[in-house]
Amino acid sequence: MSDLLEGFLGTSVEGKKSRVPAKLDYIQSATGLFLGLFMWGHMFFVSTILISKDFMYTITKMFEGSMFLSEPKPWIVSGIVLFVFAVFIVHAMLGMRKLPITFRQYQAYKTHMGMMKHDDTTMWFTQAFTGFAMFFMGSAHLLMMAAQSDKIGPFGSSERMYGDFMWPFYLLLLLAVEFHGGIGLYRLCVKWGWFEGANAKESRKNLKKAKWAVTAFFLALGLLTLAAYVKYGYEYSHGLVDKYKPTAQVEVRFDEKVRA
Amino acid sequence: MSRTITIRAMKYNPQSKLSKAHFAEYKLEETDGMTLFIALTKIRETLDADLSFDFVCRAGICGSCGMMVNGKPALACRTLTKNFPEGVIQLMPMPAFKLIKDLSVDTGNWMNGMSKRVESWIHTNHKPDIAKLEAPMDPKLADETFELDRCIECGICVAACGTKLMRPNFIGAVGINRVARFAMDPHDERTDEDYYELIGDDDGIFGCMSLVACEDNCPKHLPLQSKIAYMRRKLVALRDK
Numbered sequence: 052m053s054d055l056l057e058g059f060l061g062t063s064v065e066g067k068k069s070r071v072p073a074k075l076d077y078i079q080s081a082t083g084l085f086l087g088l089f090m091w092g093h094m095f096f097v098s099t100i101l102i103s104k105d106f107m108y109t110i111t112k113m114f115e116g117s118m119f120l121s122e123p124k125p126w127i128v129s130g131i132v133l134f135v136f137a138v139f140i141v142h143a144m145l146g147m148r149k150l151p152i153t154f155r156q157y158q159a160y161k162t163h164m165g166m167m168k169h170d171d172t173t174m175w176f177t178q179a180f181t182g183f184a185m186f187f188m189g190s191a192h193l194l195m196m197a198a199q200s201d202k203i204g205p206f207g208s209s210e211r212m213y214g215d216f217m218w219p220f221y222l223l224l225l226l227a228v229e230f231h232g233g234i235g236l237y238r239l240c241v242k243w244g245w246f247e248g249a250n251a252k253e254s255r256k257n258l259k260k261a262k263w264a265v266t267a268f269f270l271a272l273g274l275l276t277l278a279a280y281v282k283y284g285y286e287y288s289h290g291l292v293d294k295y296k297p298t299a300q301v302e303v304r305f306d307e308k309v310r311a
Numbered sequence: 312m313s314r315t316i317t318i319r320a321m322k323y324n325p326q327s328k329l330s331k332a333h334f335a336e337y338k339l340e341e342t343d344g345m346t347l348f349i350a351l352t353k354i355r356e357t358l359d360a361d362l363s364f365d366f367v368c369r370a371g372i373c374g375s376c377g378m379m380v381n382g383k384p385a386l387a388c389r390t391l392t393k394n395f396p397e398g399v400i401q402l403m404p405m406p407a408f409k410l411i412k413d414l415s416v417d418t419g420n421w422m423n424g425m426s427k428r429v430e431s432w433i434h435t436n437h438k439p440d441i442a443k444l445e446a447p448m449d450p451k452l453a454d455e456t457f458e459l460d461r462c463i464e465c466g467i468c469v470a471a472c473g474t475k476l477m478r479p480n481f482i483g484a485v486g487i488n489r490v491a492r493f494a495m496d497p498h499d500e501r502t503d504e505d506y507y508e509l510i511g512d513d514d515g516i517f518g519c520m521s522l523v524a525c526e527d528n529c530p531k532h533l534p535l536q537s538k539i540a541y542m543r544r545k546l547v548a549l550r551d552k
Contacts, residue, residue, distance in 0.1 A: 068511050073547045076517040148513070149520055156477040163406065163476050166382030169524045172473050242521040244540030251537045255523070 079145035080239055082138050087236040089135060090228055094269050097208075098276040104205035104283070108297050111204050125201035132197040139189055146182050170259070171241075174234045181231035188224045206287060206295040213284025218277060225273040233266035316341045316392055318350055320362060320402040324412045334401070335359065347387035347400065348376055351414075364414040371530060374465030378414045379403040384470040386530050405470035407479070418466040425486045429509050433493065434501045448497060459492035459538065461531050468525035468535060480514045484525035484535045487516055491538040494545065507546050516542050 057063050096114075100107040114131065115123030151157040164172050195211075196203065202211070212218045240246055240258050248254045286292045315338050323332035337354045348366055355362050367373040369388045376387040381401050392400065408416035425431075439445070448456075468484035475481045490510055493499045510516045519539055526536040 068508055070507075070511070070549065072512050072517045073507075073549065076543070077547050151477055159406070159476040160473050163473050166379065166403075167471065167473075167524060168382060169471070169522075169527060171527075172522050172524050175473065175520060175522050238521050241523060241536060242519075242540060243544060244537060247537060247540070251534060252526075255536065 075145055075148075078141065080242065082142035082145070083235050084239055085138055086135075086142055087232045087239075090232050091269070094272055094276070098272050100205065100208075100279045100283070101272075101275060104295055105298050107205050107208075108295070115200075125203070128200035128203065129197045132193055132200065136190075136193040136197065139193060143182070143186055143189075150179050150183065171238075175238075178231055178234040178238070181227040184223070184227045185231060188220065188227060191220070192224060204295070205283065209280045209283035209287055209295075211284070212277065212280040214288050218281050218284075221277055225270070225277060229266050229270045229273060233262050233269070236265075237262035314341050314398055315339065316350070316395070316398045316400065318347075318354060318400050318402060320351075320354075320414060321404060322362070322413050323410070325410050326412070335362070341392050341398075345392045347378075347380065347385075347390045347392060347402070350392055350400075351387060351402075362414075363412040365416075372463060374418070374463030377405050377416075377418065377465040377467045377470065379405060379470065384467040384528055386465060386467070389530055405466055407469050407472070407475050407483075408466055416466070418464065418469075421466070421469070422464040422485070425482065426489070428482065429486050429490050431489050431493070433496065433499050434505075435498060436500060446498070452495065452497070456492060456495045459488055459495070459533060462488060462533060463531060465530060467528050467530060471524035471528040473522050473524065474518060474520045478514070478518060481518045482510055482515050484519075484529075484539060486510065487519065487539050487542055488533060488535055491542050494542065503545050503549055506542070507549055510542065511546050511549075516546055519543070 053064055057069070062068055096110050097107075099110050109117075111128075112123045114128050115125050116127045117123045151160055160176065164176055199207075202208075212221065237258055241255060244251075246254055246258060283292075283295075287294065318337045318339070319334045320337065321332065322330075322335045324330035337358050339350060339353055339358070342349070346369075348369055351362070351364050352366075355364075364378065364387065365375040366388060367375045371386055371389045374386070377384055378387055379385075379402065380387070380390055381395070382403075384405055387402075402414055404410050404414050404416045405418075408418050408421055411417055462485060464485060466485070468488075469475050472481070472483055475483050487510060490506055493501065494503070494506055512518070516539070521536075521539070523536050525539075526534070529535055
């Protein structure tokens, strides 16, 4: 009954405001922080291909439980993906509240942004735009990974980029993630007063510099990684190299006849 | 050496059915130390008696002459024309406030509403005896608290805020700063729960998207970014009912 009255009135029957907006604000930040940091780790994992196919393979198997299980299980990765997807959905749902939802809101913000030429105001629009794009691109990627976690690896991932012609999709996703995540993590610091120090203006300047440095680093790493997968995918598709097999599992066979 | 500057001012009277929004262009000789306020006064005296704009103190204290100067909100009396090397200055009224005419907007009623909304006065059960000295306050805390009182309610933080432009009911940095001022003041006996009732929603502290244009444009250089974060941390910490 009190839910009915609170929903109707907008305040509790005692006239108190709901604490839900505080929780939502906190959860939006917490899920954003998790996803932002997760994407840093994710980029390091996928970029292991730049070191070697074997290293990338080992990392992939590590996530499939190779350290604990005799036979790695790709469903473990599916489980991790589904957990990240759940966090992603919660974050998207909460972030959506901030987007311009009417033409007038969009028009007012765009005009304001054009007039002000204020960095943080413009960055927010980029964040909103890339966030919207990720509703679709992020979901598509996460679903693919959850359903086909067994195909993650030096061969499968390269095939996906080149053979399945997914690299344009991943190029756009990379740009969206790096801009959205970078700006988002910076904004979290500003929003909650992290690293503020004695001079908030000065520390924000430094935070912004760090933000751009981090974005540039991960974009460069991401582009190189994408290029590496495309290159390997091209080589596999055109039969230039054999399908990947971990070096540790390559059978060394001695052909008696040849030896003789 | 003096130069001729061009001022393009938006003209529009929303009260008149005949009025159509447009930019009027005025050319005038720049003088030493000329502020936008001086330029506008000269325009009104010599070129266009119909041009409306607000001012009172001419010294950055009253907060009346806020307007959009080349797209950014600023006080006309504190803006020197020499800071615009191209010599063309476009003036528009501040958004987010009710437009009265041309460059004149009604910040007063909005600020009054904001003050009432955040109950911008000391709440105490203690009956002050004006014949006695007020209870002493830690000097550092007093400095920090009264620093926030330097707000002149010019409305620049409101006009600079993209959130406010999208969501007209948003309280703006000026309102949150006001709450922070009383939350810091030991004379005020209100609790964080009480402050939550004032700004604990999406029209208040949780609506702020941390665009920090308020902080970057405040003519009094108030620590708005820090105080908004301070109130957010305080009120989120209350999240359990």
